[in-house]
Amino acid sequence: MTTALFVVLAVTAVVAGALVFRVDSMARATFLLLLSFLAVAGLVLMTGLQYLGVVIVLMMVIEMVVMAIFMIMYMMNPAGLMPMSMFHNTRGAAVIAVTTFVALAGGALLVDWPVRGGRPAADLTMALGESLMGGQMLTMMTLGVTLFATIVGTVVLAAGRGRYDRLGDELDAPASDDRDRGGVGR
Template structure:
C-alpha cells in the first residue's frame, strides 16, 4: 500500500507541476501581449508567483516562499515606477508595446531550436540514487547564502535601494530659491 500511495502522490505532484508550468508560460506570454504596463507587471507577477508555487510543490519551501515574497515586492515597486514614469501606463492610448516583431520571432525560434538541440544531444549523467531530504537541502542552501554569498546579496540589495531613492529624488520637482 505504501508504494502505491507514493506513486499516486508523485503522479499528482507531476500533474500539478504541469498545470502550474503551463500557467506560468501563459502569464509570461501575456506580459508581452498587453499594451498596459500595469497589466504587464501584474502578469509578470503572476508568472513569477506560479514559479514560487512550483518550488513549493517540489518541496523546496524556502525557495518557494522566497520567490513569492521577492517577486510580489519587486513587481509592486515596478508597477508603481512604471505608472510614475510611463506616458501611457494604462494602455488606453495607441501605444504599441511590441517592437521589431519579425526579428524577435526569428530570434525566439532560433533560441528555442538551440535549446532543444542542446537538451537532446547532451550527455546526461545517471540519475542520482541518493537525494538529501528537503530539510537538508534547505539547510545547505541557507548555509550557502549566509556564508559565501551573503556579501553579494547585501551589496545587490543596497544598490537596488540606492537606485530607488535616487530615481524618486530625480522625479521630485526642483525649486530654485531665486524664483521666489
C-alpha cells in the first residue's frame, strides 16, 4: 500500500513536471507544475513531516495562482489556442540534464549510506519550532532579513518611477517631475 502510494506520487511528480515544458498553454503548464508540487508534498507527508507537507501545499497553491497571473501578463498564448514551442538549445540542455540525472541517481544508488540514527521526535512540529527559535535562530534571522531585502528589492525593481525620478537625486526639486499633472509633489 505504502509502496503503491509512493510510486503513484513519484510518477505524478516527475511526469507532471516534464509535461510543464510540453503543453501548449501557459495556464496548463502552471497547473501541471502545481500538480508536481502537490505530489512532492504528498511524498514529504509520507515521511511523517505533516507540518512542512501542509506548508508546501498551501504555499505552492498560492504561488502557482500568483504565477498564473504573471503568465497571462507576460506570455503569448496564455490559453493554449495555438501550438507553442519556445525551446532553444534543446540538444545541449538534454545532454546536461541526462548527465545530471545519471550522476545524481548513480550517486544515490551506489553510495553506501549510513544506517538510520536515532528516532524522530514525538512532536515534529514542536521540535522544528524549538529548533528555529533556539539552535537554528541564526538561520531564522537570516531568512527574515533576506525576505525583507527581497521585499525592498522587488519593489525597487518593479516600480516604474520612484521618488528619485520625481524629485531629483537629492530629493530637493522645487516641483515634482510627473508625467501627468496631479501627483503629490512638494
